[in-house]
Amino acid sequence: MEMSDEALYTIPVGPVHPALKEPIELDLRVEGERIVGVDVKCSQAHRGIEWLGMNRNNSIQNIYLAERVCGICNVCHPYCMVLAVEEAAGIEVPERADYIRTIVAEMERIHSHLLWAGVAAHEIGFDTVFHYTWALREEIMDAIEYVTGNRVTKGIMMIGGVRRDITKEREERIRKALRYYEEKFEKIEDLVLHDKTIRMRTRNVGILTREDALKLCAVGPVARASGVPKDVRQDYPYGAYADIGVRAILPDQYTGEIIGDVYDRIVVRLLEVKQSIQIIHDALDNIPQGDIVAEKNLVKLLSMLKRAEGEGIGRVEAPRGEDIHYVRLRQGEEPFLSWKIRAPTYNNVLPWIPMLLGAEIADVPIVAASTDPCMSCLNRVTVVDESSRKEFTLTKERMHEMSVRKTRRMMRHV
Amino acid sequence: MPAITEVWKVLFKRPFTNRFPAKYAPRSVHGFVRRVQAGKAKIAPPVPTPPNFRGKINYEVDKCIGCGLCIRVCPTKAIVWRTVEVEQGEKKVAKKKVKIFVSRCCFCSQCVDICPKDCLSMSDEFLLANEDKLANELIVL
Numbered sequence: 001m002e003m004s005d006e007a008l009y010t011i012p013v014g015p016v017h018p019a020l021k022e023p024i025e026l027d028l029r030v031e032g033e034r035i036v037g038v039d040v041k042c043s044q045a046h047r048g049i050e051w052l053g054m055n056r057n058n059s060i061q062n063i064y065l066a067e068r069v070c071g072i073c074n075v076c077h078p079y080c081m082v083l084a085v086e087e088a089a090g091i092e093v094p095e096r097a098d099y100i101r102t103i104v105a106e107m108e109r110i111h112s113h114l115l116w117a118g119v120a121a122h123e124i125g126f127d128t129v130f131h132y133t134w135a136l137r138e139e140i141m142d143a144i145e146y147v148t149g150n151r152v153t154k155g156i157m158m159i160g161g162v163r164r165d166i167t168k169e170r171e172e173r174i175r176k177a178l179r180y181y182e183e184k185f186e187k188i189e190d191l192v193l194h195d196k197t198i199r200m201r202t203r204n205v206g207i208l209t210r211e212d213a214l215k216l217c218a219v220g221p222v223a224r225a226s227g228v229p230k231d232v233r234q235d236y237p238y239g240a241y242a243d244i245g246v247r248a249i250l251p252d253q254y255t256g257e258i259i260g261d262v263y264d265r266i267v268v269r270l271l272e273v274k275q276s277i278q279i280i281h282d283a284l285d286n287i288p289q290g291d292i293v294a295e296k297n298l299v300k301l302l303s304m305l306k307r308a309e310g311e312g313i314g315r316v317e318a319p320r321g322e323d324i325h326y327v328r329l330r331q332g333e334e335p336f337l338s339w340k341i342r343a344p345t346y347n348n349v350l351p352w353i354p355m356l357l358g359a360e361i362a363d364v365p366i367v368a369a370s371t372d373p374c375m376s377c378l379n380r381v382t383v384v385d386e387s388s389r390k391e392f393t394l395t396k397e398r399m400h401e402m403s404v405r406k407t408r409r410m411m412r413h414v
Numbered sequence: 415m416p417a418i419t420e421v422w423k424v425l426f427k428r429p430f431t432n433r434f435p436a437k438y439a440p441r442s443v444h445g446f447v448r449r450v451q452a453g454k455a456k457i458a459p460p461v462p463t464p465p466n467f468r469g470k471i472n473y474e475v476d477k478c479i480g481c482g483l484c485i486r487v488c489p490t491k492a493i494v495w496r497t498v499e500v501e502q503g504e505k506k507v508a509k510k511k512v513k514i515f516v517s518r519c520c521f522c523s524q525c526v527d528i529c530p531k532d533c534l535s536m537s538d539e540f541l542l543a544n545e546d547k548l549a550n551e552l553i554v555l
Contacts, residue, residue: 057489064489064522128417135430146464155468155522163527164466190416298528299483 008036011361024349026356026368033360038353050339058334059085059159059305060298066325067153069341072115075101075108076318077325077341078157083238084327085159087312089305094291095240097161102240103174103283104148104156105316106276110181111140112319113269113276116372117192120266123365124201125404129191136184143177146170159301161293171284178277185274192266193254200410202262206355206367209260216350220321221268222371225251226260232317244282249275262370306334320344320372348372362406365399434460463538468521470539471514473554477533480510484525484534492518493525496555514554517547 011028029037049069053062066081067074079101086093114137121129141151147170148154156162166174192198208218213226223230231248233241249271251257251264258264295301311328321344328337348371355367435457440446449455463469475498485493496513499506526534544552 058486060487060524061489064520064524126417128421132417132420132424138430142464145467149464149466149468149523150521153520153522155524169465187420191420194416298487302486 026352026364028356028361028364030361033362035356035359035361035364038356040349040352050341053339054336056335058302059329059336060302062336062339063157063159064153064155066341067155067157070343071152072112073108073318073320073323073343074153075105075157076316076323077343079105079239080314080316080318080323080325080341081327081339082157082159083314083316084312084325085305085314085329087314088310088327088329089159089308089312090310091160091294091304093161093294095288096165096290097292097294099240099283099287100162100164100166100292101157102244103166103280103287104144104154104162105239106279106283107140107144107147107174107177108154109276109319110273111137111144112372113273114140114188116269116319116369117188117266120262120366120369121192121198123369123400123403124198125400125407126195126197129195129198132191133188136181136188139177139180143173146173158293159305160295161291163293165292166284166287174280174284178280181273181277185277188273189270192270197407197411198266199263201363201366201407202266202370204259204261205363206262206359206370207260208351208355210258212351212354213260216354217347218321218351219344219347220318220372221265221272222321222348222351224248225258225264225268227252227258230322232315232322236315238314238316240283240286241279243286244279246275246279262366265370302334305329307331318344321348345371360406361399362402365403432461433458460541463540467538467540468523468536470516470537470542471519471523471525471554472535472537473512473514474533475511475555477531478511479531480512481530482510482512483528483530484512487524487528489522489524490518490520492516492520511555515548516542516552516554517544 009030011030012025025041027037027039027041028035049065053065057065062081063078066077069077085091114133118130118133118137121127121133144154145151147166148156148164156164208222208226210227212218213223213228218226218228219230227250229248229250231246232238233246234248237246249268251259251267251271254267254271255264295304308329309331311326314325314327316323323344324340324342326338326340328339330337351371352368355370356364359367436446436455437458446455450457482495485491485495492515493512494515496511497508498511500509501507521536523536526536542552546552
């Protein structure tokens, strides 16, 4: 296509919707259907969570605030925060608590990856797989509810340990859920990875090269799909991961090559579900006896934290990548002196730029979804025709429809 | 298309979701609620809650010593002070007790953990939706 001024459009995607957890604005410069320039504008939703933690709450209240940073990663954020506080206050965690934390974190990874597989299938208009994976996800949600007492905000983390033990019945319930996924895994693999439609829409789409992944500090499954063997559980083991020995999963274990496209990201996430099942089995087999929390008396714990002075960093491999919390405590003050959260999506947004360059508008939903961000960002899109200053709005529904139509069009030409 | 066989199988299976509160969507929700209250219609039972589920909070006022630890750890500040007049012999004595706003509660049960007298506990009750967040059944005294 010939380059001319009339053919260049700018499409701002986003930025704000009240229901979002991570609103973001994407400015796409398009030439016809091709994307020739991408700009990302972050930090559009400031909820003041860190401010609350530094001014209003004491350390125990902050655990539940950290849980609400993200609805899906609601174990990794408090996990990360308690690791930082424990480092700052010099609290030693009992070994059994480490194992329980690991088990709960891996259960969360299974549910998050299955949820993501459904969302990704929905973005390309494959709602059968969407409903199928979400129905499968219910089993792990029920197991989580049985173990922790709640489906979503689990409330199991405590500074110095965990709040609930894994008893015999709870262990049985987890094993039952794991057996269920071991049986169903082949079917998920067959439905998602061997499907012609999914392969067509995701192979060679949204490619992130190894160099770009390293340069832009991509984390989690996005980096691993591009061939960067980066995993906090392997590089800086926390909890019980050092005993279990986790290796980063790269897509060439399954497909034999690393392309770094959306398909590779699906492969990595599905293989991680399998890996998580294995990790939970190992952790349940080797779980040591003993206490589950360092300081049982919460009043003593609160005054101990009030006396503590120091700083600490928590690093946790969340389902979306590396999560970091930095906490500083000052003697005589209950709230944190400073608290900094760096969530994995922050790193995985910039890789959208090389991924989207050269793609079509209809590929934007699946490419953006492949990094597992909050997808409701695409709720409102305004298309500005630069030459005539004419504006029109592309809604998320319209964009989704374009994506579905592309799938149908490709199916017809097979 | 490996999905097609799965779709055929699902067609002949029972629905995966539990149909709650009614098997089929009622024409009017308010009408359905009224019929249930009058005993003419029945609610399809919800999925049973697991043991140690964290539902609506229970509070035993008599056991409470008014130490205020629950107020200190409540992450949502759902618990506030309240004074109760208790008759002790001939005199009336003001005693400190608490009041819990369930509509603010985030069901973490941290107050249950810290309570030295075990006067707080979590029940199985979870059907707490209400149009008025300050309704009587949403304030635990």
